[in-house]
Amino acid sequence: MDETVRMAVRGLSAFHRGTAVLHNVTLDVRDRSVLAVIGPSGCGKSTFLRCLNRMHELAPGASVTGEILLDGRDIHGPGVDPVALRRRVGMVFQRPNPFPTMSIFENVAAGLRLNRMAGDLDAVVERALRAAALWDEVKDRLRGSPGSLSGGQQQRLCIARALAVEPEVLLMDEPASALDPIASARVEDLVHELKARYTVVIVTHNMQQAARVSDSTAFFYLGRLVEHSPTAELFTNPREERTEEYVTGRFG
């Protein structure tokens, strides 16, 4: 495993209309690893994720303090364009939401067109769809509507869409929670494969999933980071009592 730090979070607090929803979080995301973020509902894990690509600040009344460094540079620094940042830090959401009026091909190509990226569009779309393990299922109907795909296929299409712009970090907000078990397992497999090339931060409600896919796990509770440890350690030998109670299902 690569030990370089891709994203460093330093004393991050997030606010919503003056109320702190995230308190002073400090953690490192290592390059080409999967970080799972777990915790009960309302613990701030989604907010944490959305701070990493500055989506949090899109909500009215939202603000953050502290530092988030991507490759050593502060993402809130002067001269950092959030639009450009989001191309480097991609995101996949809980519900699959392909652009409804675009074809499957156009959906994957959307980010490339937005960022005016040069290159062979066909090749990039194929590569992204292969990376999302969807190519074989859609290669004969690239011009078709994404509405004809199943929920799991749509979610992999959204992953392909995020991967097409070659982000450095991929954020996933409970990407499998709206899917059936088989589709969910496919997305998990995919996360495993993505690790070879991307840095992944995945929020999940499902602790088995976190244990299966991640290298390290961060446990959030009431807006605070309780513990961030290698996944095996956090689940078998947690340092904090709270963590143990949560992972053994005593609350949450």
Add this chain to the structure above:
Amino acid sequence: MSMAHTAPLAMSGAPPRRAGSVRTGDRLWRLFLLAAGCGVFLLTALILIVLARLALPVLHQPGTWAFLTSSDWDPVAESFGALPFVWGTLVTSAVAVVLAFPVGLGVALFITEVAPTWLRRPVTFAIELLSAVPSVVYGLWGLFIVVPWLRETVEPALGAALGFLPLFSGPPLGLGYLAAGLVLAVMVLPTLASVSIEVMRTVPAGLRESAYALGATQWEVVRLAVLPHSRSGLVGALVLGTGRALGETMAVAMLIGNAPSVGTSLFAPGYSLASVIANEFAEAGSDAHVGALAALGLVLFLVTIAFNAAARLLIGRRQP
């Protein structure tokens, strides 16, 4: 506790009578609702029947097609043609919608995408206020402000720049299709804007966010997520706005120039279906004249129904 005691006693005291009265009340209530529901249909049908009966002589004499395509309107000679009015109604409505749609869309995008939260309510309120202004007031505003402005500034300038097009040729009179259309545009703006706002509010937050997450700018989010998702609803807004413009009477009557002719220039005076009925009905002497006006009413009614039905269809299709 005492309730549980008394309730069965009361029930056993008079069960048949109570049950019977409840059923009668129920039946009456249902009958009343049925009457109210059917009454709406009945009213519409009656309006159609009365108009058709009044219009019958005209639709027989020159024939429906001749009536619709003739541009000759001379009540004294009892010669009636609907074309100038149909034309005037369609042209002024088209001008209104063409001018108001981009503005309405802009207002809706501003309110749903751009404006800070504290500004949304006041702007929405201002838009709704526009629809509360009586149409005669719009007419006065048009007469005293818009018409002189058009005559002295806009129409000469348009004529100088685009005068080679028949649309912008002819003397700048002020009163005419353009004046009526421009004021109508302000009048249909609230409809267009508020329907567009409602439509854009239905865009799922996730769709918007996934566009942002791809590195889209605000405009690109609108283009990728908001507009495609709202497309059919926006067409509905357009049709609803047109429907509103088609039937507007007072302001148009004050501004269109009231000349029963088919003008190809927007500067020319014309006439509209609704305004000719308003202007001439009180003085219509002959049965033929009344019949011709009723026939115009029938045409207007059918056109408006068609537009509203189309709007419902387009908007209804989006609902899951």
